Amino acid sequence: MKLLAIITPNPDTPAETFVRQHIRLISPKKTVVVYFEGDGLSVKNIPSLKINRNFKKFSFEKLYNLIFWGYSGVIDKKNELNIINFFCEHKVSSVFAEFGPTGCLISKICKKLNLKLVVNFHGHDATVMGKRYLIRRAYRFLNSNVNTVVCGSMHFKKIVASVGISFEKIKVVPCGIELESFKNDQKKNSNLIIGVGRFVEKKAPHLSIKAFDIVQKKIPEAKLELIGGGKLYDNCKELIKNLYLEEKITLHGVKTHKFVKERLSVASIFVQHSITAKNGDTESQGVSLLEAMASKLPVVTTDHNGFKETVANETTGYLVEENDYKEMAKKIIYLLLNKNKLKTMGENGYRYAKSNYESRKIAKRLNKIIFEEG
The missing domain is CATH 3.40.50.2000 (Glycogen Phosphorylase B;)
Known part of the structure; x- marks a missing residue:
């Protein structure tokens, strides 16, 4: 054996x-x-x-x-x-x-x-x-x-x-990705945006927050939840305070995988603004993107390293240039205002993940x- x-x-x-x-x-x-x-x-x-x-x-x-x-x-x-x-x-x-x-x-x-x-x-x-x-x-x-x-x-x-x-x-x-372990038939909060990942430079959570700041000015009912912890956690908490977004952004900190799956199941859009860190650190594939797709969420992220192999741009989500949080905000706003497109992208993402991952x-x-x- x-x-x-x-x-x-x-x-x-x-x-x-x-x-x-x-x-x-x-x-x-x-x-x-x-x-x-x-x-x-x-x-x-x-x-x-x-x-x-x-x-x-x-x-x-x-x-x-x-x-x-x-x-x-x-x-x-x-x-x-x-x-x-x-x-x-x-x-x-x-x-x-x-x-x-x-x-x-x-x-x-x-x-x-x-x-x-x-x-x-x-x-x-x-x-x-x-x-x-x-x-x-x-x-x-x-x-x-x-x-x-x-x-x-x-x-x-x-x-x-x-x-x-x-x-x-x-x-x-x-x-x-273990598709069967993710719930994708739950009722979605149509204005809930979610991000999951460590609060480190290459994941740039502060840029997701800046993008959301633009989004909520256009769509006041929008909410953002971020799950994870790390060196930039306190900085992000301070940024949220300075932008007066404490009522609209929830920082959950480090949570179990079960909790992550539950929050993904009720969100409508997944965001992750990954960038190349100053020391050269980058992502490889983006496992969290797959988890979002398994939950039938459209993904708005960056054209970062292998992400274009995971996310089919304009089909399962959108890819924007690194550090361009304003363009990220535009894509999020477009999806929140076009629910049919949002749903179609989520369905496409699930099928893509099932076929390839x-x-x-x-x-x-x-x-x-x-x-x-x-």
Whole structure:
């Protein structure tokens, strides 16, 4: 029996729903998990092993890894032996690593045990970390040991290739969406706009707020809800206060995925004004956009990286230029004033997501890459 080991920094991270989806669906009942952080609540019914990474400033072990494996991150000898025993006990044949640095960390063990290694690059691991010389060097070492790398869009494939992974080793496999878990037959609040995502520079929540400020001057009954937390949360709270929008904008903070689904089910439009951060950080595919489409919401977002592969402009939503919050406001106003168009776009989005991003179809593609392809 072929068994899959998924190795991830933290299986419980709220925003990384795709990690838990991979654990459940790629190889059901034939998966074990290795992780570094978190309580492991999401994998409590799955064979799992928690280990520690060594982040000490210097050790000869780190120096050895840097010279011979390209990556200074260390799994110490004790934990390395624990992983080897864990893999052998469960007869693991293939390893799926979430994020580039995790792949670097586990590649030594995979080579020692002659295990197939597939690494999933997702965003920050290439766009920001990939700018560092030592990380690019580590990725070149990884390239010689990895069987396949997967990423979420054609646009992102080019970025991953630019940081040291052979283009021919990279396969585009987007994140999937479990359509049946989203409610899309609820009565919608016709003037409710919603955004979901971390309050960080690349998601630019302040620009969504500025766009809404224009919208509510034209359509006073409009409301905006934003779900998420992060470094820019307090700044956004202050911006809302300065714009006198406390009665019209609700900041929910970090919430469960169940709560997110419930709010998506009653909203009418989804917004996300993603931009390229000053340090180069960008989105890969935009999982939250898929969740909105699964909820039959038209998406108003930016023409940012792989988003044009997720959102069909003028069919399932609108793409505007990065930082052009005024144009974003125009698109939102148009949809709020044209309910038939709003509904049609929402229906189109659902069909598009079902056809291209259904989670079990995506999981089957990953299963084939991991267990059948070279």
